[in-house]
Amino acid sequence: MNRYLQSGERVLLIDAKKRRHLVTLVAGGAFHSHAGILSHDDLIGRDEGITVRTTMGQRFTVVRPTLGEYILEMPRGAQVIYPKDIGPILILADVFPGAQVLESGLGSGALTTALLRALGPDGSVVGYEIRDDFALRAQRNVEAYLGPDPRLRVEVRDIYQGIDETDLDRILLDLPEPWQVVPHAANALRPGGILLSYLPTILQVARLRETLEQSNFGMAETIEVLHRGWHIEGQSVRPDHRMVAHTGFLTTARLLVPESE
Numbered sequence: 169m170n171r172y173l174q175s176g177e178r179v180l181l182i183d184a185k186k187r188r189h190l191v192t193l194v195a196g197g198a199f200h201s202h203a204g205i206l207s208h209d210d211l212i213g214r215d216e217g218i219t220v221r222t223t224m225g226q227r228f229t230v231v232r233p234t235l236g237e238y239i240l241e242m243p244r245g246a247q248v249i250y251p252k253d254i255g256p257i258l259i260l261a262d263v264f265p266g267a268q269v270l271e272s273g274l275g276s277g278a279l280t281t282a283l284l285r286a287l288g289p290d291g292s293v294v295g296y297e298i299r300d301d302f303a304l305r306a307q308r309n310v311e312a313y314l315g316p317d318p319r320l321r322v323e324v325r326d327i328y329q330g331i332d333e334t335d336l337d338r339i340l341l342d343l344p345e346p347w348q349v350v351p352h353a354a355n356a357l358r359p360g361g362i363l364l365s366y367l368p369t370i371l372q373v374a375r376l377r378e379t380l381e382q383s384n385f386g387m388a389e390t391i392e393v394l395h396r397g398w399h400i401e402g403q404s405v406r407p408d409h410r411m412v413a414h415t416g417f418l419t420t421a422r423l424l425v426p427e428s429e
């Protein structure tokens with residue numbers, strides 16, 4: 169990455185009220201807001217982290233978005249998995265450089281982007297997505313952050329009907345009926361491989377856990393991740409009044425080799 173901001177790059181513009189705007193820099197371009205105009209040329213060639221003023225004197229701080237910030241700002245088709253869950257998912261599913269991963273569905277591609285960043289040059293993701301519009305949306309979002317990436321292959325198909333890949337290291341699921349995938353996953357993963365499922369309701373989790381119980385998967389675990397921000401200003405040091413109280417439950421299991429008689 170070039171140290172200085174380049175034309176074609178995305179930046180986050182943050183105003184005095186901490187409102188965020190995701191903007192792609194273009195030579196000769198301008199950012200218009202109720203607080204005045206910012207010329208892109210005043211940003212191109214400069215360091216990120218600078219503060220600049222609009223034609224009306226309003227301050228904006230300029231930084232490159234982190235992956236977490238990009239995910240919160242990027243165009244969404246389906247609901248994305250939030251950064252607070254994506255971090256733990258990468259550790260719980262033990263996503264390592266070089267891993268061969270299957271992900272389904274792709275939705276807006278938030279998890280896909282994070283996976284590709286973690287997988288190194290030899291890793292790969294095959295994505296099964298049932299809707300062609302989401303398959304396209306996910307690929308666009310991945311490409312907007314990482315550029316064209318040959319490590320990602322997307323197939324428009326229903327994972328409940330089966331999985332063609334074999335010897336996969338990891339399978340990550342964000343879809344409504346993951347129990348339908350368990351028998352396919354047991355054939356597609358290598359022994360010791362990990363299945364991870366993100367589910368919004370606990371009844372879905374219970375059904376998945378029952379199915380896993382009757383399969384060659386073992387070591388099943390389910391957690392939820394609670395993330396509470398704090399307000400820190402002078403003497404006022406306390407938890408934020410509001411929090412995202414629920415997103416989804418994370419369930420993992422490992423494919424084990426049945427004991428021979």
Ligand code: SAH
Binds near residue numbers: 299
């Ligand atoms: N994890 C994604 C969001 C996924 S939303 C992200 O972080 O952006 C769930 C996706 O699963 C939707 O795009 C939906 O179309 C897809 N889906 C649902 N059932 C499916 C199935 N049987 N096979 C493949 N994809 C499926």
